[in-house]
Each structure stands twice: as structure tokens, then as C-alpha cells.
Amino acid sequence: MTTLSLNRNLHQRLQACKYLFIKLLNFLSEHKFGKIAFSFYFAFGVHVPATIKSVAQYAGVSIKTVSRVINNEGTVKPATLEKVQEAIEALDYKPNKAARDLAGRENFVLGYVYDNPNAYYIIDMQKGILDECRSSGYELLIHPCNAASDNIVNELVNMVSSARLAGLILSPPLSEMPQVLSALDERNICYVRILSGSTTPNSSLPSVLIDDYKAAYAITEHLIEQGHSRIAFISGDMAHQSTIERQEGYKAALKARDIPVDNQLILNGTYSFETGVKSAEKIVKMAPTPTAVFACNDEIAAGTLFGARMNGLDVPAQLAIAGFEDSPFSRQTYPTLTTAAQPTTEIAKSATSALIQCIRSRKKAGNQDAIRSRFFTPQLVIRQSTKG
Amino acid sequence: MTTLSLNRNLHQRLQACKYLFIKLLNFLSEHKFGKIAFSFYFAFGVHVPATIKSVAQYAGVSIKTVSRVINNEGTVKPATLEKVQEAIEALDYKPNKAARDLAGRENFVLGYVYDNPNAYYIIDMQKGILDECRSSGYELLIHPCNAASDNIVNELVNMVSSARLAGLILSPPLSEMPQVLSALDERNICYVRILSGSTTPNSSLPSVLIDDYKAAYAITEHLIEQGHSRIAFISGDMAHQSTIERQEGYKAALKARDIPVDNQLILNGTYSFETGVKSAEKIVKMAPTPTAVFACNDEIAAGTLFGARMNGLDVPAQLAIAGFEDSPFSRQTYPTLTTAAQPTTEIAKSATSALIQCIRSRKKAGNQDAIRSRFFTPQLVIRQSTKG
DNA sequence: CGTCAACATGACAACGCTGTCATTAAATCG
DNA sequence: CGATTTAATGACAGCGTTGTCATGTTGACG
Numbered sequence: 001m002t003t004l005s006l007n008r009n010l011h012q013r014l015q016a017c018k019y020l021f022i023k024l025l026n027f028l029s030e031h032k033f034g035k036i037a038f039s040f041y042f043a044f045g046v047h048v049p050a051t052i053k054s055v056a057q058y059a060g061v062s063i064k065t066v067s068r069v070i071n072n073e074g075t076v077k078p079a080t081l082e083k084v085q086e087a088i089e090a091l092d093y094k095p096n097k098a099a100r101d102l103a104g105r106e107n108f109v110l111g112y113v114y115d116n117p118n119a120y121y122i123i124d125m126q127k128g129i130l131d132e133c134r135s136s137g138y139e140l141l142i143h144p145c146n147a148a149s150d151n152i153v154n155e156l157v158n159m160v161s162s163a164r165l166a167g168l169i170l171s172p173p174l175s176e177m178p179q180v181l182s183a184l185d186e187r188n189i190c191y192v193r194i195l196s197g198s199t200t201p202n203s204s205l206p207s208v209l210i211d212d213y214k215a216a217y218a219i220t221e222h223l224i225e226q227g228h229s230r231i232a233f234i235s236g237d238m239a240h241q242s243t244i245e246r247q248e249g250y251k252a253a254l255k256a257r258d259i260p261v262d263n264q265l266i267l268n269g270t271y272s273f274e275t276g277v278k279s280a281e282k283i284v285k286m287a288p289t290p291t292a293v294f295a296c297n298d299e300i301a302a303g304t305l306f307g308a309r310m311n312g313l314d315v316p317a318q319l320a321i322a323g324f325e326d327s328p329f330s331r332q333t334y335p336t337l338t339t340a341a342q343p344t345t346e347i348a349k350s351a352t353s354a355l356i357q358c359i360r361s362r363k364k365a366g367n368q369d370a371i372r373s374r375f376f377t378p379q380l381v382i383r384q385s386t387k388g
Numbered sequence: 389m390t391t392l393s394l395n396r397n398l399h400q401r402l403q404a405c406k407y408l409f410i411k412l413l414n415f416l417s418e419h420k421f422g423k424i425a426f427s428f429y430f431a432f433g434v435h436v437p438a439t440i441k442s443v444a445q446y447a448g449v450s451i452k453t454v455s456r457v458i459n460n461e462g463t464v465k466p467a468t469l470e471k472v473q474e475a476i477e478a479l480d481y482k483p484n485k486a487a488r489d490l491a492g493r494e495n496f497v498l499g500y501v502y503d504n505p506n507a508y509y510i511i512d513m514q515k516g517i518l519d520e521c522r523s524s525g526y527e528l529l530i531h532p533c534n535a536a537s538d539n540i541v542n543e544l545v546n547m548v549s550s551a552r553l554a555g556l557i558l559s560p561p562l563s564e565m566p567q568v569l570s571a572l573d574e575r576n577i578c579y580v581r582i583l584s585g586s587t588t589p590n591s592s593l594p595s596v597l598i599d600d601y602k603a604a605y606a607i608t609e610h611l612i613e614q615g616h617s618r619i620a621f622i623s624g625d626m627a628h629q630s631t632i633e634r635q636e637g638y639k640a641a642l643k644a645r646d647i648p649v650d651n652q653l654i655l656n657g658t659y660s661f662e663t664g665v666k667s668a669e670k671i672v673k674m675a676p677t678p679t680a681v682f683a684c685n686d687e688i689a690a691g692t693l694f695g696a697r698m699n700g701l702d703v704p705a706q707l708a709i710a711g712f713e714d715s716p717f718s719r720q721t722y723p724t725l726t727t728a729a730q731p732t733t734e735i736a737k738s739a740t741s742a743l744i745q746c747i748r749s750r751k752k753a754g755n756q757d758a759i760r761s762r763f764f765t766p767q768l769v770i771r772q773s774t775k776g
Numbered sequence: 777c778g779t780c781a782a783c784a785t786g787a788c789a790a791c792g793c794t795g796t797c798a799t800t801a802a803a804t805c806g
Numbered sequence: 807c808g809a810t811t812t813a814a815t816g817a818c819a820g821c822g823t824t825g826t827c828a829t830g831t832t833g834a835c836g
Contacts, residue, residue: 053793100792104793
């Protein structure tokens with residue numbers, strides 16, 4: 001046997017040597033270097049990141065105690081805590097996410113799922129989520145998808161299980177799809193919803209509510225104050241609750257001023273530039289022509305502006321246009337667009353922190369803090385497109 | 389001792405029971421259920437994902453062989469391979485990323501680092517990268533950052549080491565910053581660069597090259613063909629190589645038609661709407677007034693359009709405007725903008741696949757496939773803003 | 777039909793952390 | 807101030823992979 005193994009090919013022999021050598025180095029480092037910052041440079045200039053073990057050794061405690069410190073378990077004596085924190089600092093220790101994920105039940109990864117053609121919105125959302133993630137040690141998996149796909153429920157569930165996600169951030173329209181929500185509930189998956197509305201949904205999970213109704217009311221009110229009474233409304237996708245809320249706000253504001261709601265002035269569409277263009281063409285043909293348009297978002301509004309101009313209409317003199325969302329390009333049309341600004345990055349942060357809180361409270365069975373919704377109301381921003 | 393431990397608090401006792409119970413269940417599942425699809429539902433409806441172990445057992449091989457199959461190591465007999473693949477299918481096995489990351493040297497995570505205010509570009513890039521990642525089992529970490537920050541090099545290096553990234557995708561301007569590149573090289577970090585140029589950079593790492601020069605040449609040529617000879621050029625940030633390439637292309641096209649390059653017609657700026665607005669104001673004051681403008685990107689072009697209109701100029705009759713990039717909003721201005729279209733999503737895919745290939749070839753020391761650059765040339769898209 | 781590569785496969789120790797439970801130190805109480 | 811609870815800490819076994827090395831197995835060759 002031994003003679004045979006001596007005849008094995010050179011490659012394997014060399015590997016064996018290397019292996020032994022590494023063991024030797026590890027042994028030496030463990031027994032000789034004591035309080036030296038392992039994290040710097042090792043023999044051969046190989047960077048060896050600090051591990052929980054080296055921190056424990058440096059601080060003179062067990063690895064479990066270090067684990068307690070980094071997980072904020074709270075059952076560590078102040079003196080010990082300080083020692084450990086010093087060690088962490090000194091060694092520039094960063095917990096290995098893979099190891100934590102493997103050892104623990106859930107991964108420190110959140111998923112952001114969206115189906116939204118608005119690039120600016122997505123970028124702002126990502127920014128807010130990332131900010132919050134970084135300060136809590138979570139990572140973010142982004143997942144653009146097609147909400148209309150038949151397979152969307154499976155797709156999401158698979159993603160959660162295969163990436164072992166700790167939780168999901170859902171923005172509209174996914175946050176408003178019952179089949180998605182119930183599938184997640186069934187599998188006990190944590191999620192936070194960002195959605196349109198003003199009342200807390202009946203759910204044990206957190207939500208961030210955007211009061212589109214109130215903002216749409218304010219926009220409509222503003223148009224009325226500018227002297228308009230024939231105000232057209234261009235809807236986005238009816239699958240988005242926001243469309244409905246905005247329409248309701250529009251109607252309510254009209255009613256409050258005793259202006260009858262004329263259903264012919266309400267045009268259906270999607271959240272797209274094209275909808276705006278097409279709607280503008282319909283609007284110019286109406287008689288009497290509306291003097292103002294409230295478009296469900298800035299993209300539609302920009303399209304409407306485009307269409308109005310193609311038809312030789314002056315904005316705002318002949319047609320006032322208001323959008324919604326405060327996309328950068330609402331400032332980049334001529335004239336600039338009146339709109340409602342929502343603090344997207346703030347909303348994202350708020351949602352993310354709610355989600356993380358929810359995940360944490362789930363881990364500790366007892367600690368069922370009341371889940372509270374958070375509320376935001378987009379603010380009216382008056383620009384050139386409605387100011388005669 | 390024993391009596392003492394019997395008096396321990398109830399909580400700990402219960403946990404001990406639970407622990408034993410789980411062990412029992414595991415034991416049973418291992419010794420009784422043989423070829424049953426463990427992955428479905430376990431006692432108590434708890435979903436237990438298949439592991440490499442269950443696959444091995446199902447297929448009647450060792451876990452190492454399964455590992456060989458999922459890593460495509462190629463040293464598995466066809467018959468065995470098939471057995472294992474069947475087992476994987478049957479159990480719906482998905483390798484646990486955390487475990488792979490922990491056991492292996494590098495994580496299956498790529499980083500996309502960017503500092504770019506153009507939301508559409510970022511979204512398209514993300515989409516392409518994600519597509520490629522999904523089909524190769526990688527994950528994506530996105531990292532928006534500030535390239536002008538003093539600390540940018542440290543920030544990136546820290547990110548790579550703390551998330552144990554396998555590689556980085558760099559888009560401009562980060563892909564063109566020597567200090568960033570050399571820091572990454574020093575630490576032997578794999579990256580792929582997307583950058584402006586037409587010649588392969590001197591590097592052992594892959595690049596994706598965008599031939600801005602050629603595209604800018606084409607745009608300028610188009611303007612000349614429309615009868616323009618006084619063509620202003622509005623630069624983006626000079627820190628972007630693309631700005632320089634585009635300017636060079638512009639100059640070369642002029643020279644080729646014997647039109648002298650007038651440096652007064654070249655305006656400096658940043659890749660922003662504001663730059664366009666301000667430049668338009670300077671342009672209308674020039675005498676003789678330029679009849680065409682080539683803006684370094686669509687955002688500047690949109691700003692120029694805005695500024696021109698503010699000054700009562702008709703586009704394209706009095707001033708033709710061309711942009712660059714084919715952002716969606718180049719289609720959403722009135723008139724629509726002539727521009728150069730780059731297939732951003734394709735570029736992202738190409739870059740990502742190059743990176744993954746590079747990472748793989750690094751793992752196997754011998755397999756040094758030649759690193760080849762990939763080339764893209766943005767294509768001229770003629771729209772209303774330059775067509776009298 | 778023994779010999780010896782080359783090929784195929786397996787046993788087992790890492791990887792760095794958290795969960796479980798045992799143990800020790802500190803606090804509380806009768 | 808000893809008994810007993812409670813707080814703090816530690817020892818150690820996983821978690822699901824991959825890397826290392828050893829051990830079959832096969833096939834070509836003399």
C-alpha cells in the first residue's frame with residue numbers, strides 16, 4: 001500500500017506537501033503570535049482576514065461571546081463587551097456573511113422585487129434600500145420581473161427559497177397583488193409593502209403607505225384655483241392602486257368645489273409616454289376643449305405635453321398640465337411640469353428598516369412589537385406647466 | 389451536578405428536548421426514507437430543501453461526486469453523471485450558496501460599481517448583468533458610489549473583501565481611473581471594464597470597448613450632410629474618456645470635410661441637463677450663430693433643446709440638435725432627438741460573461757485562455773431634431 | 777495476466793459562524 | 807451566609823459545501 005502510494009503522481013504529492021505546510025503555518029500562528037493583528041499580512045504577503053476565532057483570542061474570550069457581541073444579543077457584561085469591541089476594531093474584523101448565513105437559519109439578504117418601467121423611481125428606491133442595508137449589515141438582491149407573467153408567484157417563491165432571503169421589499173404593482181401576498185404569507189415569508197392608500201392594511205406585516213388620494217386632491221385643487229373647471233384626467237394602469245387613489249382624489253376635489261365629474265374627461269391608459277401623446281390627441285378633439293389636464297404621472301404628462309405641442313397648443317396658456325411623481329424629467333421639459341413629489345429614497349429607507357425590524361422580531365418569538373404602518377403624502381410642486 | 393442541572397430553568401430544558409427531537413427526525417429520515425424526495429414536505433409541514441447529501445444518497449454516490457457534477461469538473465463517468473442529474477432533478481436540488489461560498493475560496497457574487505447619474509443607463513446595465521448572472525448562478529451586488537470621493541479606492545477594496553466578491557464590473561468613469569485599477573490589480577481582484585475606446589488596453593483582464601469616436605464621427609457627418617457647417621459641440625465631464633473620444637470623432641469628421649475646427653464652438657460642461665440649458669444660452673449669443681449642436685449625451689441635448697426654446701429658437705429649423713446614448717427621453721422630447729444608440733443591455737451581458745469566464749479561468753491555473761476585448765459601436769439614429 | 781498509468785470515486789477535514797446546552801460567576805433571598 | 811435563582815460565558819456540534827488526498831477501477835501494454 002505504502003509503496004503504491006509513493007508511486008502516485010507528482011501533482012498529488014505536491015498538494016499534500018502544500019496542505020501540511022498550511023497546517024504548520026496555522027499552528028504557528030495560533031500558538032505563537034498571540035495578540036498580533038493577524039489581519040494584516042501573513043507570511044508570503046497573503047492577506048488573511050480576521051475571523052471570529054482570532055478576535056476571540058485577541059480579546060481573551062470564547063468565540064461564542066464574540067458572536068454575542070456582533071449579534072447584539074445584549075447578554076454580555078459591559079467590560080467584556082468593550083474588550084471584544086476593541087479586538088474587533090484592532091483586527092478590522094468583518095463577520096463572514098457566508099458563514100453566518102450557513103450557520104444561522106436565514107441569510108442576511110433582502111430582496112427588492114419590482115416591475116416598474118420608471119428608471120428614476122427604481123434607482124431612488126435602490127439607493128434608499130442600500131443605505132439602510134449597509135447600516136444594518138444586510139445585502140440586497142434586486143429582482144426586476146414581469147408582474148403580468150403567469151408564473152410570477154412561483155418565480156418569487158423560488159427566488160426567496162433558493163437565495164434563502166430574509167425578506168422581500170415589494171413595490172407596486174406587486175405589493176397589491178393578492179395572489180402574490182397570499183403565496184408569501186403561506187410560506188411565512190417576511191415582506192414589507194409599499195403601496196397606495198391611507199389606512200393600515202389588515203396584515204401582521206409592515207406597510208409603507210403613500211397617500212396618493214390626498215396628493216391628487218391637492219393637485220386638482222391647485223388646477224381649480226388657477227381657474228380651470230374642465231380638467232381632464234389621464235389614468236395610468238388600473239392594476240395600480242395608485243391610479244385609483246389618484247382618480248378618487250381628483251374626483252373628490254372637483255366635488256368639493258361643486259364641479260361635476262364628467263366621465264368623458266377621464267381617459268384610460270398606462271403609465272407611459274405614449275398614453276400621454278394619444279390622450280392629448282383625444283383631448284384637443286373634445287368640445288368644449290378641456291383647459292387643464294391632470295396626468296397620473298410625469299411620464300404621461302410629458303407625453304401629453306408632447307402631444308399638445310404637436311397639435312399646436314401652447315402650454316400652459318391653452319392647456320395646463322400637471323403630472324405626478326416629480327421625476328427628474330418633470331424639470332426637464334419645456335415648460336417644466338407641476339407635479340407631486342414623493343421622497344422615494346426616504347420611503348425606501350423607511351420600508352427597509354421596517355422590514356429588518358420585522359425580521360428581527362420574528363427571530364425572537366416573544367418580542368412581538370406592534371407592527372406599525374408608516375405614512376407619506378406626496379407634496380405639491382408648482383412649476384411652469386400650470387402657471388399662466 | 390445532575391440534580392442541579394435538573395433544576396435549571398424550563399426554557400433550557402425544553403430547548404434540549406427540541407434538539408433531541410430534531411436529531412431523531414434526522415436519523416429517521418436518513419435511515420428509513422431512502423429514495424424518497426426529501427425536498428417535499430417533512431413532518432409538521434416544514435419544507436426541508438434538498439442538500440448535496442440527499443442527492444448523493446438518492447443517486448447512490450458520494451457527496452463529492454455530486455459536487456463534481458454541479459461544478460462541471462468533467463471527471464465523472466457519463467453513467468454516473470446521468471444518475472446524479474436525475475437525482476438533482478427529482479429532488480429539485482439547488483446548491484446552497486452560503487455553503488459554497490464558505491467552503492470555496494471565493495463567493496459567487498459579482499459587484500457592479502457605478503457612479504452615473506443616468507438612471508436609464510444603470511437600469512439597462514443591471515438588467516443585462518442580472519440576465520447573465522442568473523444563467524451562471526452568480527449573484528449581483530450593486531454599489532452606487534461617488535467616483536470623486538477621496539476614499540473611493542478604499543471603499544471599493546473594502547467592499548470586495550468584506551463581501552468576498554468574485555469580481556467587479558466597472559463602468560465609466562470608474563473604469564478609467566488609474567488609481568482604482570492599480571489598487572484592484574495590486575490585490576489581484578478580477579474585474580471587467582466597460583470603457584470608451586477602440587484599441588485593446590494593455591491589461592490581462594477583459595474589457596468591453598465602446599467606439600464613441602466612430603459614432604461621434606457618424607453623427608457629425610450626418611449634421612454636415614444636412615447642410616450644417618457651423619456645428620457647436622457640448623462636452624460632458626472631461627473625466628470621462630467618452631467625452632474625449634466623442635470630441636475627437638467630431639473634430640475628425642469636420643476635418644474630413646475640410647471644415648475648420650473652431651474651438652470657440654466647443655463648450656465644456658458636465659453630463660447634465662443644466663449644461664445643455666446654459667450652453668444653449670451661450671450658443672444663441674454667438675455670431676454667427678451655429679446652425680447645429682452636437683451634445684455629448686441626450687440629457688445635455690434635452691437641456692439644449694429646452695434652452696433653445698426658451699430663447700425662441702425653433703428646432704430643427706433654426707438649430708439642429710443631436711444627442712448621444714438613445715435614452716428613452718430622446719424619444720420623449722419634442723421634437724424627438726437624433727442620437728447614437730448603444731445596446732446597453734447587450735454590452736452588460738457581454739461584460740459579465742467576460743468577467744465570469746475570467747474568474748473561472750483564474751481558478752484553474754493552467755487554463756489561461758487569451759483574454760479578448762469585445763467591441764461595440766453605437767449606431768446613428770436619426771430623428772426629428774436634425775431633420776429640417 | 778501481472779504492471780502501471782490514467783481515470784473515477786470516496787472519506788474526511790476544513791470553511792467561519794450560530795444554536796444548544798453546560799458550566800461558572802454574580803445577584804437575590806429567606 | 808448558605809441556598810437558589812439569574813446572568814454571563816464557554817464547549818462543542820452542526821450548517822452544506824469544496825479541497826485534499828487516498829483508494830478503487832479500467833484499460834493499455836509487454
